[in-house]
Amino acid sequence: MKSFIILFVFIAAVSAQLFTTPKPPKCGENEQLEECGTACEPSCDVPEYPFCTEQCLVNVCQCKAGFLRDKNSKKCIKPSDCPKTKLKRALKAGAAPKCKKNEQLVECHDTCEPQCGFTPFPCTMNCIANTCDCKKGFVRNTNGECVEPLQCTEATSKCPKDEVFRACGTRCEPTCEEPHPKACVLACVMNKCQCDDGFVRHLHGCIKLSDCPKK
Secondary structure, eight states: OHHHHHHHHHHHHHHHHHHSOOOOOOOOTTEEEEEEEOSSOOBSSOSOOSSOOOOOEEEEEEEOTTOEEOTTTOOEEOGGGSOHHHHHHHHHHTOOOOOOTTEEEESSOOTTOOBTTBOOOSOOOOOOOSEEEEOTTOEEOTTSOEEOGGGOOGGGOOOOTTEEEEEEEOSSOOBSSOSSOSSOOOOOEEEEEEEOTTEEEETTEEEEGGGSOOO
């Protein structure tokens, strides 16, 4: 009987070692643990893969969004910190597009690129290399063109849900915190998407006043 108990304990101990889930690795700076990581992690050499397998790398540390893997240091760094020759060569290999009027080629696309009337939120930090963004001071209209904000029109502006385009918007848009602004300057906010009548601004969108968080 004693031998049987010892054998049982031994088998249980071995089984525990075999089936115990290994501890996840400790990630470094600008890294995060991925339960199912990509086999095509963006790097300074290849900032964006046109094609990638659906292979799942279990419990691996990979670069956070907005960072690239430097193959030399093995660290995750900002695209702007990549060796210039590497990133330029990678961009060239990716057949850089020819940018249009008021656009510029960027190393890392701004997924919150200003649109006619508004800036999209929330946005991701994914680095989409080799793309053309509007130059500073310009916004993207619904025709895909980069224009000055004053050139935006209702026809070229697609406002978010429950918002309307106003050629002369208010500087004191109603909010959940202040639904009825008392003192406001009369100056216009030109060509802006603002909350429709009956809605107020909350965070990055417009909601009904009755849906505002209770104080």
